[in-house]
Amino acid sequence: MKRMTKGKFVPVLLTAALGFGLVACGGDDSSTSTEAPAGSEAPEGSEARASAYMATGDPMDNFTPWADIPDSGTESPVVDCAPEEGPLKAAWVYVGPTNDGGWTQTHDEGRLAVQEALGDAVETTYKENVPEGPQVVQTVEDLIADGNTVIFGTSFGFQDAFVEVAAAHPDVCFEFATGYLSAPNLSQFYGGAEDTDYLAGMAAGAASATGKLAYLASFPIPEVVRGVNAWTLGAQSVNPDATVKVVWLNTWFNPAEERKAAEALIAEGYDVLGMKGIDSPSTGDAALAAGIPWAGYNRDNSANYGDVWLTATSYHWEAYLIPRLQQILDGTWTAGNYYGNLSDGFLTLATYGSLVSDETYATIEARLVELAAAPGSEFTGPITDNQGNEVLADGVAHTFGELMSMSYLVAGVDGEIPAS
Amino acid sequence: MKSPIRLERRLEQPKWLNWAIPLISLVAALILGAIVLLATGKNPWDVYFRIFERGFAGTRALSGSLKTATPLAFTGLCAAVAFRMGLINIGGEGQLYMGAVGAAGVGIALDGQPTGVVVVAMCLAGMLCGALYAAIVGVLRAKFNTNEIITSLMLNYIASIFLSYLIYNSTSYWRDPVSKNFPAGKPIADRAEWNFFEFAGIKIPLAFFIAIIAAVAVSVLYKRTRFGFEVGVIADSPKAARYAGIRTSSTIILVLALSGALAGLGGAADVGNFRQLLDGKGLQMSGYGYTGIVVAALARLNPITTVVVAVLIGGLTNAGFALQGPDFPSGLVGTLQGLILFTAVAGEILIKYRIKANRRVTTAVAA
Amino acid sequence: MGLETAIKMTGIVKKFPGVIANDHVNLDINFGEVHALLGENGAGKSTLSNILTGLYRPDDGSVEIAGTKVEFNSPRDALNAGIGMVHQHFRLVSTFTVAENVVLGESDSSLFMDQKAVAARVKELSDRYGLAVDPSARIWQLSVGEQQRVEILKVLYRGARVLILDEPTAVLTPIETTELFKTLRAMVAEGRTVIFISHKLDEVMAVSDRVTVLRGGRNVGTVNTRESSTRDLASLMVGRSVEFTRVQREVPAEARSIILNVTDISARDDRGGIALQSVSLTVGRGEIVGIAGVAGNGQRELAEVISGMRAMTSGSISVQGEKVQSGKARSAIAKGIAHVPEDRLHTGLASSHSVEDNLALKNYRTMSRFRILKRKSIRAQSTDLIERYDIKTPGSQTPVRLLSGGNVQKVLLAREFSALPKVLIAASPTRGLDVGAIETVRERLVQAADNGVGVLLISEDLDEIMSLADRILVMYEGRIVDEVPAEGADRERIGLTMGGIKL
Structure with a gap:
């Protein structure tokens, strides 16, 4: 990936490894897509450099099942949406193009990281440029008809459609970013930027x-x-x-x-x-x-x-996505609310540019x-x-x-x- | 420079061309599409089958296509009505927004009234708002001879900013005061929600029936009434209309108002049948107004055909979403859809013109 | 004068749906002659010339040019073969100069034309053939006659040896016509060939060497002009003999009672210039008043103002004392003013509409209930009028633009006359029609007057006015400059006043 900084390694992956016992992801593509810590290298002035912070928290510590949120009024039973055989088919519905250089691209990078991390256990797909409106239901229904059992939505305007389809398909897991509505099979995920x-x-x-x-x-x-x-x-x-x-x-x-x-x-x-x-x-x-x-x-x-x-x-959706999909594979997935932060690797501060002085770098890092x-x-x-x-x-x-x-x-x- | 072929205007248009050309266009589109697909390593047969399957085959596909088709039928009628008189109303987009604003306002205000009353009131409000908005274009054209293409297009931008203002930039009547995270429209009352009717498993939105009624009404209006006769004469020759004592200015305003009313009705349908609120962002992403122009053009401005073409385009749109994925970028879907539309319009030219080969003449007696 | 055959057309057949436009036509045209093509509308003249100029391909038959067989695919092919057409309706770009128009469309013209060289060549050609026109003038500044010269220059510039002129005198004043004839003679004297398409017998007699008469798509005879007469040609053309004499009729005594009263009207033209200045006139019951004048002196605007199509800036119009609202065609129609405009196909008719719709163009409002058209009534009216006015059409649903010129005019007349008007404004009602149709139109006008209609006949054809009108008004630069009784009118006096000479 283009953001790769050679010879450095990655906090999020470490975090992921610590959090969910995932190992052997050394060559993982997602590892290169996050900022490398300075590690042993000392930051130098007028050079682009990464943050030295290493997130160690478990993203699942920032996840609360609906049943534990008093005013959600929603139960959160375990939903088994893993297929009886074959890979878990997961699909993302995007509002923009996957190469927008921003929001949708970060989500798609999350999807690719999931695919890399979980390998043959999952099969991912996506729909891009989906306009908010009546087509969303149709698009999600099509995805379910194609055998997808986990559907991710990444635009607020899709929320009503997701609630509608979630009600119609109680055996499918729905994960929604930036929303607030709840259902026994509909989770919400976002973070404190x-x-x-x-x-x-x-x-x-x-x-x-x-x-x-x-x-x-x-x-x-x-x-x-x-x-x-x-x-x-x-x-x-x-x-x-x-x-x-x-x-x-x-x-x-x-x-x-x-x-x-x-x-x-x-x-x-x-x-x-x-x-x-x-x-x-x-x-x-x-x-x-x-x-x-x-x-x-x-x-x-x-x-x-x-x-x-x-x-x-900088958002790192995979910090949340990987453990959640693992839960589905393990048969322990429940719906709830996730609000990530710096400590669990969901959010990072991107590489500092060369305009950031040594002094400022040190102040920000602290x-x-x-x-x-x-x-x-x-x-x-x-x-x-x-x-x-x-x-x-x-x-x-x-x-x-x-x-x-x-x-x-x-x-x-x-x-x-x-x-x- | 001499091109090897040229177009010659047909003196008469044989009747068989009316069905033969669209058929040939479709075949040509499929062949061209197949070339593109083969070049990108796809199996054309699979792709076409999937387009058919996800756009038109089965109750779920058809239900979805009708949903997408309904607003397009209204905006298609909006374009057809104006184009028939030679008025290029590009403003269906903005007129639809205004209709949605009006209908959503009424849908919210009439909380508690019987469903029938609310539905009729929403339709009327949508039509009124769309009509008034389009009438601005009409008045400018009729009184100041301003180019309606430009004014209607500019009013689209204004409508779009107005829509954003209502939902995102103010605490207007249309905005949901309790919407969390993101600003959203206030939902209309439950009883204001329009019905779907199920026939043989196909869910048909109420608004689709309204679109059919509107198409028949427009058809009758243009074929059978004095007004339609006058519109036809103005379209044929403005001078002849003046000669016959037809009030050209007021007819221009009326036709544009009617055109806007149809788009506005589409906006009401969008609120009542599909979204149940004024959607500041989704409406703008859908671009129904602009697609409606394509629908009308493909339907050769015939109101009834417009509804049929809207269903085809609706299915094609939905199939497009079903097609794309990691190995089938949405750009390729767009290319395929564009190719089909392009050949359809190109075929249209062949109904009016014929292609002749240019051969060189060898003999000459020029001095 | 050479005798070499320039064009030899053999067995030309051209069919259109339902019509055989050319039925095995043979035609021989020599270099160095003016060859007139005479025939009624629909006789096949236009089709034949369109085949010669590459617009149509014949279904059968052959065309030889200077002894070589040719097949044209486009007008450019024909031009390359030395055949050029001067159309009745000019194809000039009005904002371009004469020289620019002349080179426009030249196949090998370079991006930047050599203005001087073109101007010099245009000058040379115009001097040689007496086609006086300034190469640097812009088309819109030119008179119609001058524009026609540009069209001829265009064809000559491209090296045409055969020039086809379609109704070239229709737009010209008598003086311009005389000049055109001189030019044509000068061209044939140099060995070029002119094919002259016309309806006007005396012009054909005056300018041509030989005449080919077409009737019903067939060649009914080619004659040497000198050995023929107007009367001979007319009977060949219509298949019967036609008399051109002044219509003798009794002006009813009630002609003294004024039916149309136009007082001091002024109006502007489309560009905002002054078109009419304080024009006053009256038309009595059963009277035919002729307006003579060279085209462009306000006649069209006068007709439009009276029929309500154009607003007047001052003055008033009344029919039997009832005022007609300025610029309201409906008011004029309601007061009983019928109007046969000069531009039949685009003003008088909606040309893509059916015969039936056009016959109802003015009274469709009365043939409706609750604003829904009563199609049956409209159809019945159409069937009736097609029959009564002898309109030749495949059906009442046929678009009028597909009808021949004479039948187009019949549709218009049928509608206007059947409305039982009090006043009829007829602008150039016979222009472009064949002899048979002209006769019908004239009969209808006289008949209308006999029935008490006040007729205002506007025409550039002085013969027509002199033979039909009871009273002649002459228009010049937006004013009525002279008034004479038609009986025993002095042609020379009218010609002079039309030309702006004050008496």
Whole structure:
């Protein structure tokens, strides 16, 4: 894979190995697709380098069966969706193309990692560019008719269709990313990217000479708002006067629009770009053309954006997928909710670009360890919103529920959440 | 430079061409498709069989195809109605959004009313919103002679931004205040949900029947009424229409309003029969309005044929999703679908023109 | 004058569905002659010339050019063989210059044309044949006569030795016609050949060396012009003898009662220029008023304003004292104004529509209930009118564009006359028709007047006006410049006033 860094090895795989007793994955392709730890090599200035952090947590520690979540109102019996004979057939339904350079690509990389890790025991397939709407049910039904017994959905807009098909096929396992609805055979999985967004913000804040940063965001929804705020707080932690201009693109995937918006921001004089909730890296194309630093999102694009690359939140779906599919093979799968983080390898901070100085690298690495140990703790008071109201008093942190429904912008964000 | 062949306009179009050409086009499409498939290492027979199986064979496939076909039938009618008078309304997309907005609004507001009342009200609201939106294009064309292709296309963008605004950028009436994680439309009342009817195991959406009724109504309107007669004369010769005292301006506005009403009805169908809410993103991804233009063109602007073609395209679309996978990229599916549509339209040309070989003349007496 | 055979067509057969357009036609045309092709509409003249110019391929028969058998696949093949066509409807790009139009479509013209060389060659050709036209002028600046010269130059520039002219005088003023004839004589004097397609007997007599008459797709005779007469040719053409004399009829006493009153109307043309300036006229019951003038002096706009197709900027129109609303065709129709426009196929008729629909074009509103058309009534009206007006059509469902010119006009007349109008505006009602059809149209006009209809006859054909009208008005530059009684009118005086000479 293109992100491979020679001669280094991989934390996630180690994590996976530790967590589920998987061994003998040395040549695994997924191993090369995650950041290599520095290991024995000392980081050098002006060189791209990986984070030294090694996730050791078990992703299944962050998974809770529906039955254990009081307000889910859903039972979570063991669903046996493994075939009587032959490989377990698993299918992914994607909203975008598998080569979008972002969201869908990270999911497909997860699928390939699963295929590599579990080998002949599974047979994977996917459908891409599936529009949200009546076709989703048909597409999933087709997949089931083809013998697939685990179906993964990766776009929020598919959720109703998944609930519908899950009810019709109680013997099929459904796994859904970014949703919230539950069913005895429908699981939800996602993770707290705000921690890595914060760390990426630190790199961005340090890279800005003017302290004027810009951030392209998809929709003003809690998940993305958390990203904006975390990134801003991260930037301010190293560059106290930093301000962040936020632009809502109101699209998840529109490379042309994204690039246009980025170019407009660059023209206005913002000297570092960041982004959240956007599926393509075309913001990076604009940054590359203008030669200004860029903190990405979704995946490690350091190899393609050389000199302008800072770092990014990077998803590793396989951290969750591999143990879950193993559970199906073992006949122990139950539905529930998963919220991953840095400590279990679901999220990593992508390779640091050469623009990140030794000093900043060290600062971020130290903070990374703290956040891995206490996810969400970057939102600890004192925090005021950009209207001047106090949100969190000194030392007070948000509850998980408050994080999930965040609807304010922290001081220093130049922008607003449309009327609420 | 002289090309080896040329097109000669047919003085008359023999009747047999009307069925022979589409047939030949289909065969040509299959052969061309087979070449592409063989070149990419696929077995054409398997692929075609799968298209047929997943698009049309069996109750589940047909039920799915009808779902996909229903909005296309409405947008196809939208295009056909306007194109018949030479008005190139590209705005079916935006008019469908507006219809969906209107119908969803009514569907939410009429919570608690009997199903029949809500369904009729949603249809009317969808048609009204679509019609008004398209009437903007009509007024600009009739009063200021503005090019309707450009205005209708621009209004699509506005409708698309408006839709995003309602769901993502505001706390509008249409947005679900309790939607978690991601903003979503507010679901319409349960009783506002349109029915599916089952015939021989095939689930047929109520909206599909409405589409058939709409197609018959348009057909009658254009064939049997004074209005249809006037539309025909304007399409044939605007001067003759003026000569006969036909009010061209108001007819332009009315035809576009009708065109928009049909797209708007498609929007109502989408909300009532399929999504049960105003879907800010999914509607835009589906692109029913644009595909509807293709449907109308393939149906040669005949309203009844439009519904039939919509079912074919619906099946082809669904089969496309069934085909693709890791070893069959969606790009190849698109190429195959494009090839079939392209040959169908190319065949259309052969009905109007014939191909003649250019032979050189050897004798000349030029001075 | 050479006697070498330029074109020899033998046994030419061309069939169209239901029609044999050319039925074993033999035709010999020599170099150095003006050979007229005479015949009624539908006699097969156009088909024959389309075969000669490569538009159609004959079903049977052969074409030899200078003794060599040829087969054409396109007009370009014909042009390469030295045959060029000057169409009745020009094919010029109006924003291009004369020189650009002349070289347009040249097969081996390079990307950048040598303007000077082209202009020089155009100049040379136009001097040689008296085709006065400025090579650098743009087409839209030219008169119709000048545009026709460009069409002829185009064909000459491509080296054509045989020129086919389809109804070339239809668009010309009498003076321009005389000049065209000089040009044609100059060309044949150099050994070129001109095939002159026309209906106008005196023109054929004036310009041709030999005449071939076609009737019903057959060659009914080729004669030397000098040994023939107008009367001979006319009877060959229609198969019976035709008299051209002034229609003698009693102008009813009630002609004094005014039926159409046009007062001080002004209007603009399509480009916004002034087309009509304070035009006033009256037409009495049963009277035929002729409007003479060279095309483009406001006649078309006058007809359009009276029939409600064009708004007037000032003035008023009334029929029997009732005002007609400006620019409202429906109001004009309701007041009893019938209109036979100059452009029959695209204004007077919806040409892709059926005969039946076109016959109902003005009264379909009355043949409906609850806005649903009563097809039966429309069909019945059609059957009735086809019969009464002797319209030759395969059926009432046939699109009118497939009918011959005469029958197209019959459809129009049938509709307009059957509406029992009070006023009839007829613009060039016989243009492009064959002798038989012309006769029918004229009879119908006279008949209408006899029945008390006030007829306003607009025509560029002075003979027609002089033979039909009771009173003649002359239009020049949007004004009525002269008025004379038709009986004993002085042709020269009318010709002068048409040309803008003030008396």
